[in-house]
Amino acid sequence: MTIRTTPYRAATRNRWTFTMTPLRGLLVAIVGVFLALVAYRFVFGVGAPTNLTDRWPWALWTWWKLTGVALAGAGYSTALMVHFLGRDRWHDVERGAFVLSLFGYLMVCSALILDLGQWYNAWHPVVYWGYHSVMFELFWCIGSYTVVQVVEFLYIFEERVPMPRFRPILKRIYVPLLFLGAILPVFHQSALCSLYVLAKGRLDPLWWSLLLPVFAVMTSFYVGPPVIAAENVAAKRIYGRPVHMRILGEMVRISAAVMFVYLVLKMADYYVRGVLPELFSGSALGNIALLELGVGVLLPMCMFMSRSVRMSRSKLVTASALTIFGVVLNRFNIVITGMAASTGAGMYRPHWMEVWFVIGLAAAVCLAYLFVVENFPVYVEKDVIASEAAFAEAEAERKAREAVGSLPARRAVRIETREVRVRQKHSVSTGPPPG
Amino acid sequence: MPVDEDIGSRPGGDAPSNPGRRTFLKGVAIAAGTASIAAASPATRKREDPAVEELAAEHARDSALLINLTQCVGCGKCAQACKVDNGLEWREDQPVKGPDAALASSNWTVVHSEGSVGGDGEPRFVRQQCMHCLEPACVSACFVKALEKTESGAVVYDGNRCVGCRYCQMACPFSVPTFEWEETFGRISKCDFCFERTSLGKPTVCAEVCPRGALTFGRRDEMIAEAHRRIGAMPETYVPHVYGETEVGGTSVLYISDVDFELLGFRTSLPETPLPEYTWQITRLIPPVATGIFATLLALYIRRRRAILDAEDAAMAAEADAEVTS
Numbered sequence: 233m234t235i236r237t238t239p240y241r242a243a244t245r246n247r248w249t250f251t252m253t254p255l256r257g258l259l260v261a262i263v264g265v266f267l268a269l270v271a272y273r274f275v276f277g278v279g280a281p282t283n284l285t286d287r288w289p290w291a292l293w294t295w296w297k298l299t300g301v302a303l304a305g306a307g308y309s310t311a312l313m314v315h316f317l318g319r320d321r322w323h324d325v326e327r328g329a330f331v332l333s334l335f336g337y338l339m340v341c342s343a344l345i346l347d348l349g350q351w352y353n354a355w356h357p358v359v360y361w362g363y364h365s366v367m368f369e370l371f372w373c374i375g376s377y378t379v380v381q382v383v384e385f386l387y388i389f390e391e392r393v394p395m396p397r398f399r400p401i402l403k404r405i406y407v408p409l410l411f412l413g414a415i416l417p418v419f420h421q422s423a424l425c426s427l428y429v430l431a432k433g434r435l436d437p438l439w440w441s442l443l444l445p446v447f448a449v450m451t452s453f454y455v456g457p458p459v460i461a462a463e464n465v466a467a468k469r470i471y472g473r474p475v476h477m478r479i480l481g482e483m484v485r486i487s488a489a490v491m492f493v494y495l496v497l498k499m500a501d502y503y504v505r506g507v508l509p510e511l512f513s514g515s516a517l518g519n520i521a522l523l524e525l526g527v528g529v530l531l532p533m534c535m536f537m538s539r540s541v542r543m544s545r546s547k548l549v550t551a552s553a554l555t556i557f558g559v560v561l562n563r564f565n566i567v568i569t570g571m572a573a574s575t576g577a578g579m580y581r582p583h584w585m586e587v588w589f590v591i592g593l594a595a596a597v598c599l600a601y602l603f604v605v606e607n608f609p610v611y612v613e614k615d616v617i618a619s620e621a622a623f624a625e626a627e628a629e630r631k632a633r634e635a636v637g638s639l640p641a642r643r644a645v646r647i648e649t650r651e652v653r654v655r656q657k658h659s660v661s662t663g664p665p666p667g
Numbered sequence: 668m669p670v671d672e673d674i675g676s677r678p679g680g681d682a683p684s685n686p687g688r689r690t691f692l693k694g695v696a697i698a699a700g701t702a703s704i705a706a707a708s709p710a711t712r713k714r715e716d717p718a719v720e721e722l723a724a725e726h727a728r729d730s731a732l733l734i735n736l737t738q739c740v741g742c743g744k745c746a747q748a749c750k751v752d753n754g755l756e757w758r759e760d761q762p763v764k765g766p767d768a769a770l771a772s773s774n775w776t777v778v779h780s781e782g783s784v785g786g787d788g789e790p791r792f793v794r795q796q797c798m799h800c801l802e803p804a805c806v807s808a809c810f811v812k813a814l815e816k817t818e819s820g821a822v823v824y825d826g827n828r829c830v831g832c833r834y835c836q837m838a839c840p841f842s843v844p845t846f847e848w849e850e851t852f853g854r855i856s857k858c859d860f861c862f863e864r865t866s867l868g869k870p871t872v873c874a875e876v877c878p879r880g881a882l883t884f885g886r887r888d889e890m891i892a893e894a895h896r897r898i899g900a901m902p903e904t905y906v907p908h909v910y911g912e913t914e915v916g917g918t919s920v921l922y923i924s925d926v927d928f929e930l931l932g933f934r935t936s937l938p939e940t941p942l943p944e945y946t947w948q949i950t951r952l953i954p955p956v957a958t959g960i961f962a963t964l965l966a967l968y969i970r971r972r973r974a975i976l977d978a979e980d981a982a983m984a985a986e987a988d989a990e991v992t993s
Contacts, residue, residue, distance in 0.1 A: 274851075278848065286770065289833040364947065
């Protein structure tokens with residue numbers, strides 16, 4: 233993987249860019265087919281491209297929505313820690329997390345519309361208040377949080393496309409938006425899993441619990457830093473952007489703490505409801521739950537607590553991947569594994585189109601993310617000089633690798649690096665970015 | 668087929684609006700019914716939740732349908748009448764009776780053959796339709812109030828209001844609501860307890876046509892009393908349980924049977940607590956929790972704002988000092 237020059241800094245130029253690569257071409261093709269399937273779905277209804285039945289009214293798409301929102305929780309958990317818990321230095325990773333979160337939510341909202349039989353009635357909860365329903369809470373919180381995030385994106389947008397007329401308004405609503413952005417996610421994160429509280433007696437007790445909403449918030453919170461770690465490493469591979477190992481190290485320690493509390497609560501909940509024997513019974517469901525909690529929570533938690541893991545990029549990414557796997561599996565178990573026995577209608581197998589919708593939505597998120605980071609100031613390091621230096625170092629490292637180890641070349645690179653640093657020291661620093 | 672001996676003592680086929688039957692049933696309810704409930708109470712399950720008793724009292728005067736599975740021969744007349752009366756489509760691929768019969772958007776009720784699950788070589792049949800719960804999970808799940816429990820006992824659906832999210836399908840403990848999967852704009856479809864008839868006090872069309880007298884329509888408290896009376900009269904025949912009396916808080920459709928309900932495919936692991944109670948324990952916490960989170964965030968914000976301002980002040984003071992010294 234070659235490290236190209238930083239297209240993400242094209243954001244400072246005045247040209248819109250989107251570099252095409254074969255992989256991106258593939259993503260565009262996937263999204264193209266996806267759009268055709270969307271048209272097909274809107275003409276022929278929900279039943280046409282899916283294998284959903286009355287026994288499986290919610291399946292793959294619901295799992296994807298639950299998963300998408302949980303992983304997009306990276307946005308709110310970072311915002312909470314940066315703006316309210318005084319982790320100012322984490323500011324450098326906040327915008328990336330925010331953009332991921334924004335597109336995650338836009339994806340989930342689109343998926344929700346795709347899933348509705350009479351989607352043109354989607355505004356009805358505004359008029360008919362079924363407030364007893366968890367879905368009502370979900371509708372309002374996801375809807376308004378997505379709007380909040382779109383407005384928050386204007387702050388980044390405004391830096392790229394100046395809109396002096398809007399600036400005073402944006403300044404005035406900044407603090408209220410911060411509050412909304414921290415409160416709303418707690419509720420719809422919890423609501424997404426509370427939906428299944430009504431499935432008492434049908435959702436397997438290994439996953440059903442009155443604490444489902446609490447578990448949902450905790451999982452979405454602790455999966456945030458691992459998602460940011462994955463994003464950071466991807467950005468390093470694609471753009472050569474430095475990985476914020478120190479910030480990530482601090483963040484995953486908080487993840488580990490939350491994971492610990494989560495495990496304790498989960499075990500206490502199993503114990504109180506008398507489900508512990510089922511967990512260790514060796515049955516298929518018990519083993520899947522053990523896999524989820526052991527490999528998806530306990531193992532990465534222990535890894536995050538180890539200093540050597542936090543210092544090593546590859547180990548950190550491994551632990552992060554395990555955590556993400558744990559959350560994805562958890563949502564899958566709630567929506568599909570835990571419901572399978574009670575449907576009594578055989579196992580559900582998704583239609584290929586159903587699967588394509590999921591892949592297509594994910595591909596669209598990837599493309600949107602790439603476009604935004606290449607055209608907007610997303611990868612803004614608070615200390616611009618430090619980031620430039622880090623970038624110069626990365627460049628120097630690349631040159632050193634290209635020089636195939638010849639000693640004079642290395643020395644030349646070292647000298648060049650030093651020069652870059654000195655130059656930057658005297659260059660004018662742009663102020664810390666807002667937000 | 669077990670013969671219900673008390674079928675003779677029952678005014679078989681009588682319309683429930685028939686005053687004679689009403690009086691008769693009232694008599695049952697007061698004289699024999701209450702006594703038989705008391706007598707049969709050791710056989711009935713102990714209620715975990717006192718709210719269930721309250722709920723039963725509250726809905727005592729609702730209409731209810733008592734289905735005696737021992738009398739059902741699987742002829743499917745009820746399902747046919749339902750289709751005709753409600754204008755539902757006839758479909759070859761969606762049979763209303765037999766082993767493959769299943770609820771569907773055009774099948775509001777079906778008679779499912781269970782085979783000889785009784786161990787006596789005789790086939791058994793189970794009629795399925797909406798249970799019309801006293802505290803319906805679907806109603807509480809609907810976020811646009813497209814579903815409603817009416818005073819007459821029916822759970823009715825307003826398709827124009829529905830968004831088509833299918834949460835009611837997920838919520839229903841009996842997997843009753845069906846979705847129009849083949850429609851471009853799919854809606855929910857389910858038995859409406861012949862709302863236009865039952866709201867006038869008339870029985871459902873299925874109860875009227877049943878040639879075997881397996882369906883009895885009347886007030887819920889009377890139907891429960893009647894069910895217990897029959898069980899009490901023939902304890903060796905019937906399973907000592909009225910399915911729907913306490914399941915998920917109670918339903919307006921009640922079953923009695925001579926074979927274990929579990930063998931007939933009924934869900935027997937359902938709690939007695941009405942399902943909306945579980946969700947309500949969570950949703951009612953939203954306002955206080957939201958207030959709490961807001962207050963915490965506000966406190967954190969104010970504290971931090973002060974810290975930031977202090978830091979700025981300190982920086983300015985340092986700058987001023989530097990100027991003075993230079």
